Amino acid sequence: MVSTCPVATKTGRLMSLLQSPKNLRWMFGFLLVLVCLVYLASNSNWCQAAFVQASYSSDRTYSVWPPFLLPSQYNQDWFITKCVIGFHFSITDLSSILQQWSKSKDPSCRNLFKRFSSVYDVENRKAPLLFPGPFQSKVRLWVGNNEKLFQQAFHQEVINVYNYFTREHTIYNPLRDKRPITKPKEPEEVYIERLISESKNSCDFCHYRNFTAEHTMHRLESKFAFTASNAFKMDKWHALFALKKHHPLNWSLDEYMDLMNLSVKWFQAASTFDESAQYPVIVWDILPHAGASQVHPHMHGFIDPTHYHGVVEMWRTAGEDYYRQSGKNYFQDLVNFYSALGLTVEHGNAVAFANLVPKKDNEIVVMSPVAGESFFQLIFFVLRAFIDDLNKYCISMGFGLPALKSSHGRIPAYARIITRGPVADVRTDMSSLELFAATNVNIDPWKAILYIKDSVERRSKNL
Structure with missing residues (x-):
């Protein structure tokens, strides 16, 4: 042994x-x-x-989250009565609002604050500076010779908002939004009409039956819209959804809703044709400065078999992480936070809110349990507010729609919509800062939501 x-x-x-x-x-x-x-x-x-x-x-599987429901149980009247007193709601005052909110004696206020602070970090940083005498005259011109703005330039304040779950970081300097806007040499409307006129005769989408590709399941058509396959794909199921009208801005509610409904039908058809396809994403850029390859209004659609593309999957992952930490639906709590802060407007079973961590200026997020009529109508109201009321013609947006065949990690239908600056501006509004660090945005979310509330109130009356 x-x-x-x-x-x-x-x-x-x-x-x-x-x-x-x-x-x-x-x-x-x-x-x-x-x-x-x-x-x-x-x-x-x-x-x-x-x-x-x-x-x-x-464990990289997703859970079944609590349902996403509207309307929110919270609103700004409740918030002002129970949680904070005497504030002007703005991005500049957000840090002070949070300080008072954290000290509320109301249990429901404290609970909502705890959940808000688990998602967002907000920090105001003083940023004083000195200007040499010769440089001061140039700074005065930049602020339109406004003495009040000139004095504020010496005592600037920068607001940082960070989302712990999506890892998105936005930096605000409210002074930048107060500077006078320099008018372009050529009116934007004139530039757009010239661009439309010059591009129409050679437009492939205006002759789509002869000059666009099809998927093997063939194209879908409706009264105002059609589908095509991208000629140089970025995924197996990479579609184009386009209006038959060439003008990128002048489309009615009927035309727009027809386009949206056709895109939903295409996703359903693709998922039937290919049983593995189930995670739909749409992106839409309006006009070349926003990234559109052609003037003709068209969207890109993708439906993936394993997960959403890029940023949409990042939001879905945030939802899973939040559920595992709190047991609650992340998207439901987002709406609860924004409703309490007065940053939402509702329409039917859809809600829009001004994002505290926007990708770029004026970001509005639209959410709904389903990609249905109210959801698409509310997006239309946002788009027309930007185009017709704010004269912001370059727009980018991205949609994430609920999975077609899974209840695990089920996101609501949502769209993120931003404005992209002057149509003829040779400067880009995306730089190394946005690509590799944080996002700089200078439009106050409370200012942005006012335009959307007005648009919803006026335009919903015509339905």
Whole structure:
């Protein structure tokens, strides 16, 4: 009989345990708990994020979340009565609003604040500076010789808003929005009409039956719209949804709704033709400065078999992380936060809110449990507010629609809509800052939502 060394036996068992990936994950989790306890970080955002990441990386499936419901149980009247007193609601005052909100004695206010602060970090930073004498005259011109704005330039304030779940970061400097707008040499309306006239005769979409490709399941058509396949695809199911009218801005509600309904039908048809396809995404750029390859109004549609494309999947992942941490629907709580802060407007079973972490200027998010009539109508009201009321003609937007065949990680129908600056501006509004760091936006969300509320009130009367 061969004798066995007790130390060698225990070492061998330990090595065999460490070779198991499952045991390594448990050991990592145990060590993480120990570190956080020692560090007394039970309320630390870093610790929360680490727990979420550890649990998510070991199990990449999505859960079935609580349902997304409208209307929200919160509104601004409730918020002003129960949570804060005496504030002018603006991005500049948001930090002060949060300070008073955090001290509310009302249990429902405290609970909503706790959830808000688990999602958003808001910080105001003083940014004073000095201008040399010769440079001051140029600064005065930049602020339109407005003495009040000139004095504010010496004592600027920068507001940082960060979303812990989507990792989106927006930096505001309200002074930048107060500067006078320089008028272009050529009126934008004249530039657009010239662009339309010059592009119409050679437009492929105006002759789509001969000059656009089709998917193997062929194209769909309706009274005002048609589908096509992108000639150089970015995915197996990469569609184009276009209006038959060439003008990129002058489309009616009927024409627009026809286009939206046709896009939904195409997703359903593609999912029937290919049973694996189930995650729909739409992107739409209006006019070349916003990124449109052609003047003719057209959207790109994708339907993926495994997950949403890019940023839409990032929002879905945020929803899963939030559910695992709080047990609540992330998108429902977003609407609750924005409703309480007075940043929403509702239409039917859809809601629009001005995003606190926008991609660019004037971002409005539209959400609904389903991609139905109210959802698309509310998007139309947002678009017409930008085009007709604000004279913002370059627009970009992205849609994420509920999965067609899964209830796990089910996002609501949502669209993010932003304005993109003057149509003929050779400067881009996207830079290395937006591509590789944070986003700079200078339009106050409370200012943006006022235009949308007015648009919904006026235009919904004509339905």
